[in-house]
Amino acid sequence: MMSRFRPAALATAILLAACADAPGAQPPADTARASATSASAAAPVALPADSIARPRVPLVPTPDTLRGLYVNRWAAIGQKIHKLIDVARRTEVNALVIDVKDDRGYLLYPSRVPLAREIGADAQSGEIMAMSHRRLRALLDTMRAHDIYPIARIVVVKDPMLARKKPEWAIKRKSDGLPWLDKNGNPWLDPHQKGVWEYAAELAEEAVDLGFSEVQLDYVRFPDERRIVREAAFALAEGRTRAEVIRQQLGAFRERLKPLGVPMTIDVFGLTTSDTTDMGIGQRWEAFVDQADYVLPMTYPSHYGPGSYKIAKPNANPYAVIDNALKDAKRRSEGIAGAAKVIPWYQDFTLGAPRYGVREVQAQMQAGYDNGIQSWILWNPSSNYTLGALRPAKSADASAPADSATIPAATLTPPPPAQRR
Secondary structure: OOOOOOOHHHHHHHHHHHHHOOOOOOOOOOOOOOOHHHHHHOOOOOOOOOOOOOOOOOOOOOOOOOEEEEEOHHHHHOOHHHHHHHHHHHEOOOEEEEEEEOOOOOEOOOOOOHHHHHHOOOOOOOOOOOOOHHHHHHHHHHHHHOOOEEEEEEEOOOOHHHHHHOHHHEOEEOOOOOEOEOOOOOEOEOOOOHHHHHHHHHHHHHHHHHOOOEEEEEOOOOOOOOOHHHHEEOOOOOOOOHHHHHHHHHHHHHHHHHHHOOOEEEEEEHHHHOOOOOOOOOOOHHHHOOOOOEEEEEOOHHHOOOOHHHOOOHHHOHHHHHHHHHHHHHHHHOOOOOOOEEOOEEEOOOOOOOOOOHHHHHHHHHHHHHOOOOOEEEEOOOOOOEHHHOOEHHHOOOOOOOOHHHOOOOEOOOOOOOOOO
């Protein structure tokens, strides 16, 4: 585990700079550089005085063992990010996964990507409340000073803002050619559309230029609603299966990002480790596992139905769920050249009985350790974490969790019901 302590004066100065520019609004509880081709083809964009056009900053090296927390967009923009940085300083946590583009299509900061500016994804107004460049630089400088690894989470296909602004990129209904809508009344982007992935790639390039050390893609799939098979038309499929489409798009994305020299990782459904089909969403383990540097299955026990792995109540048996899921992942990756390393997402939220706390979170961690997987990332949709499940930094190299009494067993606030992703 790398050291993450630097001179206190530097960190204090950076934190003060960040706080000075913090927004005052209270957010709701829930929730790269532009490509050379597009930049050269477009007219020059006038940059504000507080510009992100500057020499590329040094990146935080990828930890050998990564232990992270998810930071939603509102947490990053508000004051909670400082609490989470402090958690990382005091505990085994050494990485933060920060929403650069969330599942509404909103960006974290004002962007130089032409399409983002065109559709208003980075607007500094009202509900969107983009983070200023000055504050973003202070945030990333603070993380770098403490060797906290910054990961840019970019949601790809679930982007209702872009789907509404560019309906030609949206999934279409067979009946009338209009955008298909999910159960919440939102359109989805069509994974076949090349422009969807190019937009995500431009945002990724920009994020790395700003100082993010890794690009993590989420929603690299088709919608998980069975009715889409009979309701939607995919004119660009050209005989390809959904799993083939996702594989090809991931491969092209990864090839484009290679010159940046940073890991490209993907979030996938937890069930992909065990289900041998693509589940209708285009995610089949053997088809995507060699198309990323790391694969992050969302192995949340609450998302497994009764009887999964012959477990009557999966949510009440987190160790058994993770143990089975990771054993299947390791088995299926064997013999695949270039198979990605696995870093599981673990559940740190309550969805049904029992209420998740120290015992349940540490049980998931232990299942990973027992399968030789030391890295993990915790998911809580509101970025509120069970601090008692985390070990202090000085004991982070040990495989088994320390006694939870070493850190007060407390959460920042009770988490709301989690949303499936």
